[in-house]
Amino acid sequence: MMIQKKPIIRKATTEEANLIEDYVNKYFGLEAQKYMQQFSFWIKQGNVREVFVLGENVETIVEKISAYVYSVGIPIGSFWGSKFQIEVEGSALLFSRTSKKVTVKTDQFLYGKHVFVENIETISSDFSKGDMVLVVGKNSLHYGVGKVEINSDEIQNAPTNSILIKGSRDKPLDRGWYLRRGN
Missing domain, CATH: 3.10.450.220 (Nuclear Transport Factor 2; Chain: A,)
Structure with missing residues (x-):
């Protein structure tokens, strides 16, 4: 049986x-x-x-x-x-099917760290605090996804050390997670 x-x-x-x-x-x-x-x-x-x-x-x-x-x-x-x-x-x-992207100058996001305003290279479309955006690195490489902490129209006046996207060490939101914790 x-x-x-x-x-x-x-x-x-x-x-x-x-x-x-x-x-x-x-x-x-x-x-x-x-x-x-x-x-x-x-x-x-x-x-x-x-x-x-x-x-x-x-x-x-x-x-x-x-x-x-x-x-x-x-x-x-x-x-x-x-x-x-x-x-x-x-x-x-979703990478090629959305314009909700933030391109960063550095790779700290891949280490589960925050993305600061000073590390932003380009923003592909407007967003509001709490929105999810794709994080893009050098040569248009997909780094992951994160929640923004500042409205896109406030970035220009924000202090350069303001957190734009919080990193995550515990959830698989970035490619570096596989090296830190993943299977």
Whole structure:
């Protein structure tokens, strides 16, 4: 007799998928949201529910073996309680589909450190405090994603040592996280 295992990974509910799509639209725009609609969202159960995207061709296989799958697809973010948070790989998927980008002169963001106003090279579009933006480095390399602490129209008058984007040592928001903590 085979014991039925409870699936570790499951397809996102309609409510979860809507929360993800609404988040992407709010911070990265309609083009980014439409792009994400081509994927199906899958959730890895746990205290923090990790979100993965799968293409249609892989989804049918995963549905059949979900009780045995630990990880699948591209990890795009996590649900912390009922709130979705995009992470580094999710932001990489949106890189060419959004103008919400801040280009930095230095690479301190890759070390989980803050981005200061003095380290900003260019801003691709307006943003408000609390918005999420993609962080871009030299040669247009995708560094990750972060939450801005200052409105874009206030940057010119802000002290150069003001924090624009807070770094994160605990969540995978930047490429350097893989070296610090990642798998």
